[in-house]
Amino acid sequence: MSAPTEVLTQWIGEARWFGGKGREWTLAGVRRVGELPDAPPGVRVVVELAEVAYAPSGEDQAAESELYQLPLAYYAEPQERLAHALVGEWDDEEFGHAFVYDAVHDRESMALWLRAFAAPPTSTARGLLHFHRLPGHELDLQAHSTLFSGEQSNSSVAFGEDALMKVFRKVTPGVNPDIAIHQVLTEAESSHVASLYGWLDLVDDELGGTDSTIQLAMLQQFLRTASDGWDLALASVRNLFAEADLHADEVGGDFAGEAARLGVALAEVHADLAAHFPVERRDAAAVAGLASAMEQRLSEALEVVPDLAAHEARLRETYARLRALDAIEVQQVHGDLHLGQTLRTSKGWKIVDFEGEPAKPLAERLRPDSVWRDVAGMIRSFDYAPRVVALTGGGVDSGGEAEQRAYRAGEWSARNRAAFLDAYTTQRGQDLDRTAATLLDAYVADKVVYEAVYEARNRPGWLSIPLAALKGTQ
Numbered sequence: 459m460s461a462p463t464e465v466l467t468q469w470i471g472e473a474r475w476f477g478g479k480g481r482e483w484t485l486a487g488v489r490r491v492g493e494l495p496d497a498p499p500g501v502r503v504v505v506e507l508a509e510v511a512y513a514p515s516g517e518d519q520a521a522e523s524e525l526y527q528l529p530l531a532y533y534a535e536p537q538e539r540l541a542h543a544l545v546g547e548w549d550d551e552e553f554g555h556a557f558v559y560d561a562v563h564d565r566e567s568m569a570l571w572l573r574a575f576a577a578p579p580t581s582t583a584r585g586l587l588h589f590h591r592l593p594g595h596e597l598d599l600q601a602h603s604t605l606f607s608g609e610q611s612n613s614s615v616a617f618g619e620d621a622l623m624k625v626f627r628k629v630t631p632g633v634n635p636d637i638a639i640h641q642v643l644t645e646a647e648s649s650h651v652a653s654l655y656g657w658l659d660l661v662d663d664e665l666g667g668t669d670s671t672i673q674l675a676m677l678q679q680f681l682r683t684a685s686d687g688w689d690l691a692l693a694s695v696r697n698l699f700a701e702a703d704l705h706a707d708e709v710g711g712d713f714a715g716e717a718a719r720l721g722v723a724l725a726e727v728h729a730d731l732a733a734h735f736p737v738e739r740r741d742a743a744a745v746a747g748l749a750s751a752m753e754q755r756l757s758e759a760l761e762v763v764p765d766l767a768a769h770e771a772r773l774r775e776t777y778a779r780l781r782a783l784d785a786i787e788v789q790q791v792h793g794d795l796h797l798g799q800t801l802r803t804s805k806g807w808k809i810v811d812f813e814g815e816p817a818k819p820l821a822e823r824l825r826p827d828s829v830w831r832d833v834a835g836m837i838r839s840f841d842y843a844p845r846v847v848a849l850t851g852g853g854v855d856s857g858g859e860a861e862q863r864a865y866r867a868g869e870w871s872a873r874n875r876a877a878f879l880d881a882y883t884t885q886r887g888q889d890l891d892r893t894a895a896t897l898l899d900a901y902v903a904d905k906v907v908y909e910a911v912y913e914a915r916n917r918p919g920w921l922s923i924p925l926a927a928l929k930g931t932q
Contacts (some may be wrong), residue, residue, distance in 0.1 A: 467484070
């Protein structure tokens with residue numbers, strides 16, 4: 459392929475899904491690794507991998523690199539309908555002169571992907587792409603594709619009301635937990651996830667010198683009528699703020715029942731994961747290592763957020779209690795759970811996006827962890843929702859006093875955190891004993907420290923939210 463480096467560099471750098479913005483980087487190379495079969499004359503739909511190399515961040519730092527997936531549609535003639543998705547125009551060594559477009563915007567290209575999922579070919583052009591299909595659902599091959607515009611790190615394409623394909627943009631050799639976990643939960647007939655229909659692997663022995671697999675995409679059930687959990691929580695808070703004389707349990711939009719049902723759903727998902735993935739017991743040395751990692755994150759955070767210093771002693775006491783534990787159990791968990799990773803359907807709550815924390819390396823995201831990390835993430839999310847509304851002032855007609863808004867935000871948060879946690883522990887048949895409470899406190903503290911750094915760097919106006927939690931005013 460002879461795509462102009464400067465063209466692809468500009469396009470990748472401006473893409474919503476590119477994670478290297480703000481860093482110094484170069485395009486180290488682009489390699490075509492697969493081609494979709496049965497394209498019409500004058501069209502070629504390919505998958506290319508772009509290697510992005512970052513400059514070392516210090517004298518002792520090695521250069522880093524990342525791989526990004528580029529699904530591209532090559533056309534012999536310009537396509538006016540795809541003008542908004544034009545990557546560039548160049549001479550391709552195999553295709554000839556080409557007008558090249560981002561394929562996820564192209565319904566003709568996406569139809570090739572859907573047909574390949576429906577009837578996985580025994581081989582694709584170049585023999586590197588392998589489509590996998592789970593039985594039990596017949597795909598609607600007449601469905602038109604629609605690209606979701608709000609996606610950040612990946613590209614999601616809906617096929618009518620039938621299926622949703624997530625195209626992973628930044629890819630890493632190895633098993634993607636989003637696919638692995640969805641497969642297990644789908645086969646276990648879990649009612650709390652969107653069913654997995656299939657996935658796409660790239661098997662390439664040029665990666666690392668040995669046979670390696672990169673998982674490029676997954677196809678799953680499209681929950682078209684589902685409501686985003688975060689949006690529902692914000693609506694409930696606004697309803698409360700609009701009723702100046704009522705408490706959280708008195709307004710029509712009380713969320714506690716939904717919070718409890720979400721706690722049950724998470725407990726059942728954790729039980730299914732424990733039944734199908736290894737459950738390990740970590741000894742005191744491993745627990746001490748976990749505490750040390752949290753302490754290190756705090757030390758680094760103090761340099762970014764000086765306001766954390768007022769809470770350092772109490773945070774370190776929390777981590778010290780964690781260090782004193784003899785052992786803990788770990789298993790496969792979600793790893794990045796919050797209200798934005800949930801959907802409410804007519805049949806109950808669904809939990810989505812099992813990729814784990816995107817900023818962490820894949821090996822770390824695949825590592826078993828305590829279920830209390832997920833619980834802590836949701837508890838923090840229940841605290842964020844009312845405080846975001848209080849800060850932004852949406853729907854408030856209670857006089858606008860900041861103190862009153864903060865009080866009502868705390869009331870909503872406490873009620874829903876308690877409902878969620880009580881339902882979770884009841885469903886698990888496990889009281890919040892000393893070990894569980896210590897773990898939960900430590901994971902919540904660690905999450906708050908992470909939030910403080912994130913807000914300081916990205917949304918300074920929201921830094922008061924994690925700091926309020928540390929002051930004990932949740």
